[in-house]
Amino acid sequence: MKTSYKPDKLGFYGEYGGAFIPELLKIPVQELSAAFSYFKEDPSFILEFEQLLKDYVGRPSPLYKSTHLSNRFQANIYLKREDLNHTGSHKINNTIGQILLAKRMGKTTILAETGAGQHGVATATVCALTGLKCVVFMGEKDIERQYPNVQRMRMLGATVIPATSGSKTLKDATNEAIRHWINHPDSYYLIGSVVGPHPYPEMVAHFQSVISKEIKVQLTHATGKELPHRVIACVGGGSNAAGAFYEFYEDEEVELIAVEAAGEGVYSGLSAATSILGSDGVIHGSLTLLMQDRDGQIIEPHSISAGLDYPGIGPLHAHTIRSGRTKACPITDDEALRAAFELSRNEGVIPALESAHALAVLEKLTIQPNEVIVINLSGRGDKDMQTYLEYFTKNHESI
Amino acid sequence: MNPFKKQDKQLSIFITAGYPELNSLPEQLNLLQRNGVDFIEIGIPFSDPLADGPVIQQSSQQAIRNGMNLEVLFEQLKETKSNIHVPLVLMGYFNPILQFGIQRFLKEASVCGIKGVIIPDLPFEIYMRSYQEEFQKYDVTFIPLITPKSEDSFIKMVSENSRNGFVYLVSQHATTGSDIQFISNQSRYADIRVLCGETPLFLGFGIRNNRDLASAYLECDGGIVGTAFLQAITEGTENEFLKTLREVTLQEG
Ligand SMILES: Cc1ncc(COP(=O)(O)O)c(C=O)c1O
Numbered sequence: 001m002k003t004s005y006k007p008d009k010l011g012f013y014g015e016y017g018g019a020f021i022p023e024l025l026k027i028p029v030q031e032l033s034a035a036f037s038y039f040k041e042d043p044s045f046i047l048e049f050e051q052l053l054k055d056y057v058g059r060p061s062p063l064y065k066s067t068h069l070s071n072r073f074q075a076n077i078y079l080k081r082e083d084l085n086h087t088g089s090h091k092i093n094n095t096i097g098q099i100l101l102a103k104r105m106g107k108t109t110i111l112a113e114t115g116a117g118q119h120g121v122a123t124a125t126v127c128a129l130t131g132l133k134c135v136v137f138m139g140e141k142d143i144e145r146q147y148p149n150v151q152r153m154r155m156l157g158a159t160v161i162p163a164t165s166g167s168k169t170l171k172d173a174t175n176e177a178i179r180h181w182i183n184h185p186d187s188y189y190l191i192g193s194v195v196g197p198h199p200y201p202e203m204v205a206h207f208q209s210v211i212s213k214e215i216k217v218q219l220t221h222a223t224g225k226e227l228p229h230r231v232i233a234c235v236g237g238g239s240n241a242a243g244a245f246y247e248f249y250e251d252e253e254v255e256l257i258a259v260e261a262a263g264e265g266v267y268s269g270l271s272a273a274t275s276i277l278g279s280d281g282v283i284h285g286s287l288t289l290l291m292q293d294r295d296g297q298i299i300e301p302h303s304i305s306a307g308l309d310y311p312g313i314g315p316l317h318a319h320t321i322r323s324g325r326t327k328a329c330p331i332t333d334d335e336a337l338r339a340a341f342e343l344s345r346n347e348g349v350i351p352a353l354e355s356a357h358a359l360a361v362l363e364k365l366t367i368q369p370n371e372v373i374v375i376n377l378s379g380r381g382d383k384d385m386q387t388y389l390e391y392f393t394k395n396h397e398s399i
Numbered sequence: 400m401n402p403f404k405k406q407d408k409q410l411s412i413f414i415t416a417g418y419p420e421l422n423s424l425p426e427q428l429n430l431l432q433r434n435g436v437d438f439i440e441i442g443i444p445f446s447d448p449l450a451d452g453p454v455i456q457q458s459s460q461q462a463i464r465n466g467m468n469l470e471v472l473f474e475q476l477k478e479t480k481s482n483i484h485v486p487l488v489l490m491g492y493f494n495p496i497l498q499f500g501i502q503r504f505l506k507e508a509s510v511c512g513i514k515g516v517i518i519p520d521l522p523f524e525i526y527m528r529s530y531q532e533e534f535q536k537y538d539v540t541f542i543p544l545i546t547p548k549s550e551d552s553f554i555k556m557v558s559e560n561s562r563n564g565f566v567y568l569v570s571q572h573a574t575t576g577s578d579i580q581f582i583s584n585q586s587r588y589a590d591i592r593v594l595c596g597e598t599p600l601f602l603g604f605g606i607r608n609n610r611d612l613a614s615a616y617l618e619c620d621g622g623i624v625g626t627a628f629l630q631a632i633t634e635g636t637e638n639e640f641l642k643t644l645r646e647v648t649l650q651e652g
Contacts, residue, residue: 010524010525018525019522020493020520020521020522020525021520021522022449022450022519022520022544023519023522023523023543023544023545023546023549023569024450024544024546024569024572024573026522026549027548165456166446166447171447175447175449178449179449179450179451179452179574182449182450182572182573182574183572183573183574183577185548185572279498280497281494281497281498282492282493282494282497282520283447283494284449285449285520292494292498294498295463295468295469295495295498295499296445296494296495296496296497296498296499297445297446297463297495298446298447298494
């Protein structure tokens, strides 16, 4: 039986998803649902979205065949260059879509959470573009490790509010954004991944699906066939993966690999490998796989990559991983760092730490000669220079 | 008989189980009962309470660090059961209950004589679809939350369903402990009181002192005080604080 990748009326993908929200958020969420259902079919909305993706973001992003990786693995390895988008990651695809929606809903203030700061920057950017007020919540720990992005958000005119509760990372920034939304129900909450209550997972996947639509067209040009053997993407909440997989879900011969951050090792106690360590539970308004203790308290995850340092995954991924349609694969901090250096040195591309996790999977696969593999290079590494340099200094001889 | 139905206006207090000490609860229940509190809400601590402000967040973190969980809570409740006669309500986010097991939770709750359960992040629609049958089987009442902006039809439906319990009216769109403008909402509270019919209606979120409580007594059947009482616990002034709140009750009663 085919795994459905569209949610039912209440927002469930199989048993995962839904909208587990306090009554306080019911009306804002209902309004959002209604607006999304209407405008996603609206020709003038679609036209404006596509126009901005082309002229402002710079889409389509190239599908680049990596000479180095193709040689090394004796296969055809393509990088989907989301790092070349305006602001440096896939996050902008979703923020363009949602800001157009917010505008049409008459909203004036935009709230967002951010981990690596890429979603925060992408949100601050579209707010500057449209003249809307922007408030970004970011964990204190992430503010420290992704400081260049904090400065970018401020330069773009956004207010950055540190989240000081819990682990002071993405989970807590999301809590603070939702609390702020409860207190200011007229503002628009622009979520950055395929997480949160229905309709967010569906909506974010919809706006990100442009990635796999382009891959199909570009692969046809390059190889004469629209389907690769494998598509690989990293998963924090899972928006770049949802976008890269979306058009391939029904092509069951295509293997979909979701790469999770294993931190210092899956069972080290410092990990964010949700699909292995997680169990069914409710986080941020959605029933999904999440890391929790036996009392149902949410466990603070760990990853060197701020964008993957999240204890849950989107319900679409929970559903497709549990049903077997998507394969999950854990990658440690060190493996990701090595892959980042390899691509930088041999291909002249410095990837984001998040995307480096996806690259690192290649070594773990048994690859057939001439196989066609697409890796979603979700972002560029400028924001991670501090972490890279620390690693570089520490491991100078071995590099 | 609905245990939340009285002639007089009622005062309810919310406390976080396991705060400030793991074993604080039994004594707190006794104190509240001695001071004539009409019913008590016991908060099950959760690591990520979305609808709560900093005070309840911090009390929950502390309670979790102290080792509070549902097993410990039900044990403490069984021990105090014979002394405590005011109705008890459990309030907690869905995830800890889900992990404990819904059946097991309801069974324990009913053994402990719990009169109602509030789960702020379990919407009524999902409750009806997936859990109502089990709640009924164990004779535990699901207490719905509404806000001044809830639709009239929704308010009617949930109050019908909660005839053995009450309806929890969240004073305004805000997290717990916020500054609330009670006055500007009074006429909506009055409409809601009518919509609820026979089901008692209590106002909560942001009631900090006797003046706020008097505002709750204007249109609703009572008020629920949480954040302000936890602050009094932290400061060691719970006796004095309860006394000032009781004065309002006596005046209005
Ligand atoms: C470059 C990059 N890739 C991936 C992610 C992870 O997010 P998602 O799993 O939603 O794609 C982030 C998040 O900040 C990111 O900045």
